[in-house]
Amino acid sequence: MEARVAKLEATAEHMRADLSDLKSDARDLRDRMRTVEVKIDHLPSKGFIVSSVLVALTVIAALIGYAQKIQAFLPGASSP
Structure with a gap:
C-alpha cells in the first residue's frame, strides 16, 4: 500500500x-x-496598397500619354 x-x-x-x-x-x-x-x-492595409498601385499606374499612363508635349516643353530634348 x-x-x-x-x-x-x-x-x-x-x-x-x-x-x-x-x-x-x-x-x-x-x-x-x-x-x-x-x-x-x-x-499597410489592402486599400492603401491598391490605392498606391492605381495612383502609380495613373501617373505612368499620364507620362506616356503626354510624352510628346513634355519633350516639346523641355529645351534641348530631342524627339525620336
Whole structure:
C-alpha cells in the first residue's frame, strides 16, 4: 500500500511540474502573440496598397500619354 501511495505522490509531482511548464509556455506564447499583433497593426492595409498601385499606374499612363508635349516643353530634348 505504501509503495502505491508513494508512486501516486511521485506521479502527482511530475504532473505538477508539467503543469508549471505548460503555464510558463502559455505565458511565453501569449507574449509572442502580442508582439506579432503589434507588428501586424503596423502593416499597410489592402486599400492603401491598391490605392498606391492605381495612383502609380495613373501617373505612368499620364507620362506616356503626354510624352510628346513634355519633350516639346523641355529645351534641348530631342524627339525620336
